[in-house]
Amino acid sequence: MCAPLCQEAVTRHFNRRSFLASAAAVTAGACLPTPVRAAEPKTITFSKIVDLTHRLSPDFPTFTGQPQFSLADKNMGPRPKGYHAYTWTLAEHTGTHMDAPLHFGGKLSADQLPVTDLYGPLAVIDIRAKVQTDPDARLTPDDIRSWEKKHGPLPVGGIVAMFTGWEEHVASDMFRNADAKGVMHFPGFHEETPDFLMKERQIKGICVDTLSLDYGPTTDFPVHCRWLGSGHWGMECVARLGSLPPTGATLIAAGPMIAGSSGGPSRVLALL
Amino acid sequence: MCAPLCQEAVTRHFNRRSFLASAAAVTAGACLPTPVRAAEPKTITFSKIVDLTHRLSPDFPTFTGQPQFSLADKNMGPRPKGYHAYTWTLAEHTGTHMDAPLHFGGKLSADQLPVTDLYGPLAVIDIRAKVQTDPDARLTPDDIRSWEKKHGPLPVGGIVAMFTGWEEHVASDMFRNADAKGVMHFPGFHEETPDFLMKERQIKGICVDTLSLDYGPTTDFPVHCRWLGSGHWGMECVARLGSLPPTGATLIAAGPMIAGSSGGPSRVLALL
Numbered sequence: 001m002c003a004p005l006c007q008e009a010v011t012r013h014f015n016r017r018s019f020l021a022s023a024a025a026v027t028a029g030a031c032l033p034t035p036v037r038a039a040e041p042k043t044i045t046f047s048k049i050v051d052l053t054h055r056l057s058p059d060f061p062t063f064t065g066q067p068q069f070s071l072a073d074k075n076m077g078p079r080p081k082g083y084h085a086y087t088w089t090l091a092e093h094t095g096t097h098m099d100a101p102l103h104f105g106g107k108l109s110a111d112q113l114p115v116t117d118l119y120g121p122l123a124v125i126d127i128r129a130k131v132q133t134d135p136d137a138r139l140t141p142d143d144i145r146s147w148e149k150k151h152g153p154l155p156v157g158g159i160v161a162m163f164t165g166w167e168e169h170v171a172s173d174m175f176r177n178a179d180a181k182g183v184m185h186f187p188g189f190h191e192e193t194p195d196f197l198m199k200e201r202q203i204k205g206i207c208v209d210t211l212s213l214d215y216g217p218t219t220d221f222p223v224h225c226r227w228l229g230s231g232h233w234g235m236e237c238v239a240r241l242g243s244l245p246p247t248g249a250t251l252i253a254a255g256p257m258i259a260g261s262s263g264g265p266s267r268v269l270a271l272l
Numbered sequence: 273m274c275a276p277l278c279q280e281a282v283t284r285h286f287n288r289r290s291f292l293a294s295a296a297a298v299t300a301g302a303c304l305p306t307p308v309r310a311a312e313p314k315t316i317t318f319s320k321i322v323d324l325t326h327r328l329s330p331d332f333p334t335f336t337g338q339p340q341f342s343l344a345d346k347n348m349g350p351r352p353k354g355y356h357a358y359t360w361t362l363a364e365h366t367g368t369h370m371d372a373p374l375h376f377g378g379k380l381s382a383d384q385l386p387v388t389d390l391y392g393p394l395a396v397i398d399i400r401a402k403v404q405t406d407p408d409a410r411l412t413p414d415d416i417r418s419w420e421k422k423h424g425p426l427p428v429g430g431i432v433a434m435f436t437g438w439e440e441h442v443a444s445d446m447f448r449n450a451d452a453k454g455v456m457h458f459p460g461f462h463e464e465t466p467d468f469l470m471k472e473r474q475i476k477g478i479c480v481d482t483l484s485l486d487y488g489p490t491t492d493f494p495v496h497c498r499w500l501g502s503g504h505w506g507m508e509c510v511a512r513l514g515s516l517p518p519t520g521a522t523l524i525a526a527g528p529m530i531a532g533s534s535g536g537p538s539r540v541l542a543l544l
Contacts, residue, residue: 042319043317043318043319044317044318044319045316045317047314047315049387049388049390049391049524050387051387051529054529055383056383056528056529056530056531057531057532071531071532074363080377081377082376082377082378082501083375083377084375084534085363085364085365085375085534085535086364086532086533086534087361087362087363087364088360088361088362088364088530088533088536089359089360089361090359090360091346091357091358091359092358092359093357095529096529102356103355103357104354104355105353105354105355106354111327111328115323115541118321119321229354252321252524252526254524254539254541255539256328256537256539257323257326257328257367257368257537257539258327258343258360258537259327259328259343260329260358261343261358261360262356262357262358263357265528265529265530267526267527267529267539269387269526
């Protein structure tokens with residue numbers, strides 16, 4: 001059965017994203033493989049965990065450039081000294097966070113993804129060299145083929161992380177890198193890569209160390225539409241990829257178990 | 273160095289908790305061991321993950337009895353068909369959630385707990401038999417000693433889960449089980465158990481399948497004060513403990529990486 005995809009791409013001023021998009025429907029009607037859901041039981045061994053999660057604070061950079069998180073003390077009246085409890089208000093796509101399929105045309109909300117979807121062998125694909133000369137660089141199928149020549153084939157049912165080094169900009173405006181027209185410039189997955197990863201490699205999830213699965217200047221979000229629309233998940237603003245080997249880690253994408261959510265702040269852990 | 277503890281217990285009407293508390297200071301000045309922070313590197317093996325997280329929806333039961341979570345669509349204007357993104361508003365202590373030390377007198381917020389604190393060998397202590405005859409049953413040091421006679425000593429640096437079977441009531445008012453005076457009745461850890469677990473067993477975290485580390489009728493929260501106040505974490509409303517063996521699982525308490533939070537909705541996973 002064809003997975004549902006974006007039926008209509010971003011066709012006019014789309015105020016959350018704050019840009020004019022002109023592309024027509026990207027993927028309507030396409031038939032793509034559903035995600036690898038039932039992995040063979042496999043023994044996994046680790047001896048340490050690396051936390052790939054950024055600390056989320058109100059000033060953490062956002063795709064829109066507007067604050068998307070606040071923490072408030074809404075307790076009224078007396079309380080014991082030393083007692084603390086806060087209320088969060090947040091837009092889901094903030095901080096190190098999951099994009100569930102529901103975010104862009106897929107059916108499943110974050111809580112509907114089976115836990116078997118949320119972990120697997122991690123391939124870290126380093127495209128820092130490309131990014132140093134072009135902030136709009138994209139991770140292509142050819143980049144993956146080159147990586148495989150050195151490190152072997154991507155594991156079936158695995159997870160792919162795009163390592164661009166962009167994390168070094170997380171504390172400055174360079175993380176969004178918006179030009180005079182408001183167009184952002186940072187790296188992302190190439191629009192041909194989702195089909196390659198799902199059809200030819202059976203990858204279950206993708207991670208980026210930037211604000212978006214798509215690169216900054218996109219107007220039609222083809223990676224979001226294809227990847228999420230076909231039932232896969234993504235994880236954005238992942239930290240510390242530079243501390244991981246190209247292969248050998250197991251990623252756990254501990255997304256939110258929030259009913260109906262299109263994603264949200266997550267804890268992302270690498271078992272080594 | 274003494275860890276900071278609750279300097280003043282719940283001494284008068286405490287409106288978040290909605291009850292009159294009469295106890296005096298519980299633990300002021302006590303000197304307790306700090307948590308086991310640096311575990312020896314140890315190889316951990318697993319072949320499946322059991323999700324111990326309840327799905328959080330607006331009608332999930334809360335300690336206060338009032339709704340503590342909402343999900344809203346705050347996007348204005350046109351958007352692509354199939355696009356979804358929501359805003360959450362939630363009180364931190366909702367759903368399957370962490371109590372960080374900061375919640376009750378400790379220093380560390382959830383994001384300040386080192387990742388090495390968040391996983392370890394899990395002991396599941398079944399007190400269902402006690403609970404069937406007394407909803408106010410508490411897990412005592414003697415219960416742990418009895419458990420150890422069957423299953424061996426609690427692991428140093430481990431995590432202890434109190435398994436009461438109370439999860440079966442999660443969809444009804446019985447989960448809070450408030451009497452005519454508003455006093456709740458459900459099981460919890462006994463007030464002597466935190467000291468036993470930290471001083472005599474070097475346990476790093478505790479989990480309950482109820483709404484609170486303390487039992488329902490408490491007025492002074494001695495377990496919260498002692499356990500959190502000494503720098504340890506707890507996890508409340510944990511699911512599916514009945515699907516785990518008494519020993520052999522590794523728990524990962526994937527708490528929120530939210531700056532300054534006193535805890536919050538978490539993903540809790542058991543590796544088997």
